Amino acid sequence: MPWYRLDIHWYLEEKVQEAAEAAGGVVFSVFPVLIAKAKAQANGGRVEFTYRLFATEIFFTEAEIEAAVEALVSARVLTRPQASAKGATVAFDKRTWRRWQESARKAAGREEAQAA
Numbered sequence: 001m002p003w004y005r006l007d008i009h010w011y012l013e014e015k016v017q018e019a020a021e022a023a024g025g026v027v028f029s030v031f032p033v034l035i036a037k038a039k040a041q042a043n044g045g046r047v048e049f050t051y052r053l054f055a056t057e058i059f060f061t062e063a064e065i066e067a068a069v070e071a072l073v074s075a076r077v078l079t080r081p082q083a084s085a086k087g088a089t090v091a092f093d094k095r096t097w098r099r100w101q102e103s104a105r106k107a108a109g110r111e112e113a114q115a116a
Contacts, residue, residue: 004039005104006032015075023071029058030068031077038092045097050087 010016011028020027033054037047051062058065069088072078082089 004036005107015077019071019075019077022074023067026060026064026068027071030065033058045092045094046089048089
């Protein structure tokens with residue numbers, strides 16, 4: 001199963017906390033799933049989804065998913081290049097996304113060197 005690195009304190013990040021204050025705890029489920037979807041879609045941190053499928057995948061209502069995404073956009077964790085009543089395309093900041101990817105590659109290289 002593919003995996004990705006995420007800082008152990010991601011949920012304490014100020015912008016994520018701001019989003020959670022606005023939309024509730026659903027943000028703590030939506031945020032890592034959006035990162036996973038961004039990795040899987042491999043489009044530079046952009047994620048396309050429908051609210052219906054997203055809600056089904058993580059067991060929240062469409063309204064809860066939409067509120068969490070809106071809160072993450074309002075907190076400037078994400079941008080939303082496209083939106084419709086059925087779904088959206090959101091994107092992580094390009095520089096932040098690139099930094100996360102480089103950091104993950106470096107850490108993986110260190111782990112491989114230690115294992116050898």
